[in-house]
Amino acid sequence: MPALKKIALTVTSAALLSGFVLSPASAADKDKSDDKQPKPPSTMSTLGGEQLGKAGTQVNLGPGAPVLPKELTGRSWIVADAENGDVLAAHNSHWRLPPASTMKMLFADTVLPALQPTTLTHKVTESELAGVGEGSSLVGIKEDHTYTVHDLWLGVFLRSGNDAVHVLSEMYGGVPKTVTAMQKHAEELQALDTKVVSPDGYDAPSQVSSAYDLTLIARSGLQKKDFREYAATASADFPGEEKKGKKRESFEIQNTNRLITGDIGVDPYQGIAGVKNGYTTHAGNTFTGVAERNGKVLLVTVMHPSAEESHAVYKEAAHLLDWGFAASGKVNPVGELVPPKSVDTGTATGGKGAAPAAGADQGSGGQAEAAHASAASDGSSGVGIALAIIGGLLVFLAGGVFLVNRRWPLTGLARRTPPTANPAEPVDPAEPVDPAESAESAEPAASAAPSTPSAPSAPSAPTDKS
Numbered sequence: 001m002p003a004l005k006k007i008a009l010t011v012t013s014a015a016l017l018s019g020f021v022l023s024p025a026s027a028a029d030k031d032k033s034d035d036k037q038p039k040p041p042s043t044m045s046t047l048g049g050e051q052l053g054k055a056g057t058q059v060n061l062g063p064g065a066p067v068l069p070k071e072l073t074g075r076s077w078i079v080a081d082a083e084n085g086d087v088l089a090a091h092n093s094h095w096r097l098p099p100a101s102t103m104k105m106l107f108a109d110t111v112l113p114a115l116q117p118t119t120l121t122h123k124v125t126e127s128e129l130a131g132v133g134e135g136s137s138l139v140g141i142k143e144d145h146t147y148t149v150h151d152l153w154l155g156v157f158l159r160s161g162n163d164a165v166h167v168l169s170e171m172y173g174g175v176p177k178t179v180t181a182m183q184k185h186a187e188e189l190q191a192l193d194t195k196v197v198s199p200d201g202y203d204a205p206s207q208v209s210s211a212y213d214l215t216l217i218a219r220s221g222l223q224k225k226d227f228r229e230y231a232a233t234a235s236a237d238f239p240g241e242e243k244k245g246k247k248r249e250s251f252e253i254q255n256t257n258r259l260i261t262g263d264i265g266v267d268p269y270q271g272i273a274g275v276k277n278g279y280t281t282h283a284g285n286t287f288t289g290v291a292e293r294n295g296k297v298l299l300v301t302v303m304h305p306s307a308e309e310s311h312a313v314y315k316e317a318a319h320l321l322d323w324g325f326a327a328s329g330k331v332n333p334v335g336e337l338v339p340p341k342s343v344d345t346g347t348a349t350g351g352k353g354a355a356p357a358a359g360a361d362q363g364s365g366g367q368a369e370a371a372h373a374s375a376a377s378d379g380s381s382g383v384g385i386a387l388a389i390i391g392g393l394l395v396f397l398a399g400g401v402f403l404v405n406r407r408w409p410l411t412g413l414a415r416r417t418p419p420t421a422n423p424a425e426p427v428d429p430a431e432p433v434d435p436a437e438s439a440e441s442a443e444p445a446a447s448a449a450p451s452t453p454s455a456p457s458a459p460s461a462p463t464d465k466s
Contacts, residue, residue: 038075044094045193048212049335052093058334059089065330069319073306076211077316079324082219082290082297086333088324090211093335096193097303099209100286101137101160101278103201106194106209108156108230109221110185111172117150117226128170129163133202136162139253145242154238157230158255160278165200175199189340191216203280211301216337218275218288218299231274234260258314259289266311269318275299277313285313291321298324299337 039055046053051060059068068089076092087093126143139154139161141147147167155164169178178199186194191213197204209217221227237250255261257277259269271291278286284304291298300320305312 040075040092040095044092045210045212047094047190047192048087048338049333052087052090052212052335055092057089057091058093060332060334061327062330062332066323066326069316069323072316072319073309073312074302074316075304077302077320078211078215078300079320080215080299080337081324081328082222082299085337085339087335087337088298088327088331088333089320090334093212094193094210095303096195096208096210098203098207098280098283098286099194099201099214099278099303100203100280100283101201102214102276102286102288102301103196103198103207103209104156104160104165104278105214105217105221105276105288106182106186106191106196107165107169107178107199108153108227109217109224110182111168111178112153112224112226115149115153115168115171117148117153119148119150121146121148122152122167122171124167128167131175132162132166133198133200136200136202137256138163139238140240140251141167142241145239147239151239153226153230154233154236154253157276158233158236158253159238160256160276162200162202169199186213186217188342189213189216189220190338201278201280201283203282211303212337214286214288214301214303215299218290218301219337220340222274222290228274231276232260257287257289258311259287259318263311266314266318269321287313287317289317289321293325296325296328298328300324 042055044053044055051058057068061067072091074091076095076097078087078090078093080087123146124141124143129141129143132138137160139156139159141152141155141161141163149168149171152164152168155161156168166175169175172178172181175198179196182196182199183194186192186196191209193208193210193213194217195206195208197207201207222231233255235252235254238253240249240251242248257272257274258266259272262268269289269291271293272289273292274290275288277288284307286301286303288299288301291300298321300317302313302317302320305316309315
């Protein structure tokens with residue numbers, strides 16, 4: 001065989017050999033990398049439907065339905081219809097993971113009814129700030145300074161301030177009492193994947209929730225007018241330092257929800273009306289959002305997407321919302337968001353999600369839901385709750401004011417006027433923020449806060465890291 005031909009065969013053989021040897025090696029390296037990633041448990045809750053208990057992506061595409069967005073990296077996510085409770089698609093939705101500041105949704109849903117916004121002032125003591133975790137996101141509350149309850153709630157929702165959460169928790173009766181009330185309320189909502197340890201979501205041993213639970217919690221919170229309005233507030237004025245003999249100045253705080261305010265690489269999402277974002281070392285980025293488009297209202301939750309892309313949690317949430325609006329009516333639900341225990345669905349099993357009928361043990365957190373049910377009842381066998389999500393003054397986001405109507409998943413029941421009163425329920429604050437997002441744990445924007453003086457704008461405040 002000519003020498004030149006031998007050389008050519010040798011080179012070809014070497015190339016083929018490298019393909020068989022090096023490629024498997026690189027694949028093995030990738031496998032090793034994948035092995036380091038946490039895996040969902042083999043057994044998860046099936047609350048809301050059998051499919052929701054399965055690992056991996058769950059979707060039932062019908063004729064004409066768009067495929068799911070590519071390259072979704074969230075460890076867990078869910079897209080659901082906020083009105084009828086249908087879960088359009090999900091991925092490990094019952095995987096119990098650290099929630100970060102999205103836990104503040106449960107805090108607010110529990111405590112807001114008991115600590116209604118008011119112009120009455122509260123003087124903050126040193127002990128009320130003593131339990132705030134190191135590196136926490138802060139709104140800038142100072143001891144021996146006075147704040148209204150309205151100010152404190154702005155600090156919770158807009159800046160995800162753990163300092164505001166702790167002050168409100170102390171006003172509620174103390175952090176331990178708040179945590180207990182939050183846990184009871186989670187159980188009333190059937191958010192059974194959730195274990196509350198800190199009221200603000202700050203990393204704590206065993207503190208977990210799930211994409212499914214966070215979506216249930218957001219849905220409950222959005223029934224409350226104050227919750228809706230705070231969650232949709234984009235910016236507000238917050239009291240600054242008190243100086244003797246001088247008028248107290250204020251500074252502007254902005255909502256850390258990037259789908260409301262936008263940021264480099266993230267556009268404000270049209271129709272966004274809340275809800276909450278968060279970040280801690282163990283949780284990574286987490287986000288629950290609600291948006292309305294053409295009369296359709298969707299909820300989305302994304303937990304711990306890849307840290308390699310900036311603002312991945314918002315981008316993936318936006319992609320899932322886009323998909324959900326396009327897929328609505330073209331997919332078969334993979335499950336449903338169950339109603340709270342105290343909501344009478346008018347069926348023996350409490351509806352598709354097998355939620356217990358009204359009268360079941362509500363815990364201290366169930367009082368508000370029971371009152372909502374009572375206010376909405378028309379004396380028939382079912383209870384309908386109509387929700388109005390106000391996305392006010394989002395001119396730069398959605399081009400104006402919009403109104404969203406939502407109700408519990410009760411087929412064939414006409415929508416009713418939302419309850420006029422929101423009974424009291426306990427809640428907690430606290431959570432660290434993403435270093436890369438210098439203030440990433442708060443609620444979406446829109447108008448000023450609830451039934452109290454509206455909040456203007458000013459300089460920005462500190463936030464939490466962990």
